[in-house]
Amino acid sequence: MPVELVVEGALLDADGARPGYARFRDGALVETGQRGTASTRGRVRTVTGIVLPPPVNGHTHLGDAVATREPPHQPLEAIVRPPDGYKFRLLAETAAGAKRRAMRRALTLMSRQGVVAAIDFREEGLEGVRALRAAARGLGLNVVALGRPLARPVEVEEVDALLAVADGLGLSSVAEEGRATRRTLAALCRARGKRIAWHASESVRESPDDYLRPRPDLLVHLARASPDDLAAVAKAGVTVAVCPRSNALFGRRPDLAEFARQGVATMLGTDNAMFHSPSIWRELEFAYVSARLARRPVPAEFLFRAACVVPHEWLGVPAAARLEPNGPVPPLALRLPPDDPAYQVVARATEHLIVGTGPSRRRERPT
Secondary structure (H helix, E strand, C coil), X not given: CCCEEEEEEEEEECCEEEEEEEEXXXXXXXXXXXXXXXXXXXXCCEEEEEEECCCEEEEEEHHHHHCCCCCCCCCHHHHHCCCCCHHHHHHXXXXXXXXHHHHHHHHHHHHHCCCXXXXXXXXXXXXXXXXXXXXXXXXXXXXXXXXXXXXXCCCHHHHHHHHCCCCEEEEEECCCCCHHHHHHHHHHHHHCCCEEEEEECCCCCCCHHHHCXXXXXXXXXXXXXXXXXXXXXXXXXXXXXXXXXXXXXXXXXXXXXXXXXXXXXEEECCEECCCCCCCHHHHHHHHHHHHHHCCCCCCHHHHHHHHHCHHHHHCCCHHHHXXXXXXXXXXXXXXXXXXXXXXXXXXXXXXXXXXXXXXXXXXXXXX
16 A cells, blocks of 8 residues: 655745645655645644755765764865875775775765765766765665866876766866866866866955856855855856855855855755765754854755755756655655744754655665
8 A cells, every 4th residue: 555644834945935735655745735735634644844855965075984083183275185185195095995885874874864966076087986886876866976087187088988977077176277177177078968066265265267267067165255256156157065064174164144145056065074974954054053153144045945956956957946746856854843944944954853755665774
């Protein structure tokens, strides 16, 4: 027999928040409507909660999930700058199997937390992307692999081989990758229908004239961007992934209130797995609380959209950000009070509040 459930309370998606109910059958959304009007009329188990599109982790570096100790108390550049930073030494010294298992643990955690996709910057060239693909196999998580070619100057043969298995390229920064290199790589991606992204204005302010030329599909951080910089990014229509916890670890903070004011299309990511758990729920709460601490509060609705709406649009599946029957991905239901739903999701959601809407499935144990 099919498993049915009605979640009554609030519906929260790309169209905003509203009172209502959602009816699920075997995990799939089959009906929505106004609160108290479900066609089941009490014949199906009903719980109170909030129904929303599943979150996406907008920026990760899962390769360094293999790190198990507190990172060194050093400047960010000394830790993550290729090729000799602490992170790259760690990757070089670690066996391929250990890195693959660490990435799978991180992906399994995200899957358990309701995340349906992750956009990962995967270093180590072709073998790095292959390892990520192997780590994700069978988990049902859409992993967007943005690889990084090793050779400089760029070797077209290497990039071709990399783009045959990757979804695009994820570069270090405009400070480390000159415009000529970025232009060459962007042209190769465009010719193959792939995406290109890079970090910008993370440690120091950089000019939009640099990081918007050539135009990337995605920017990461902009923690040091000025209001005028953000206005230029918004005008260019470029999406930005922000990672507040990672930035805070090194004494910087993206001004999310200004992101919202300028209308920057924003995604939320958890960044390096060597720094933090890849938990989108922790990232949401920290983003909200840290903005209030800085006396630059950001609307909860903006943060909700950064986790559950904008990423689906960036991925080319805007229907996944709306609660419609038989949509491309099953919605998530959280056992939370339906009052002020965006705030509830941003400040209080955890994986323990996820309501099972279909048959129970055996969950993979971390290895």
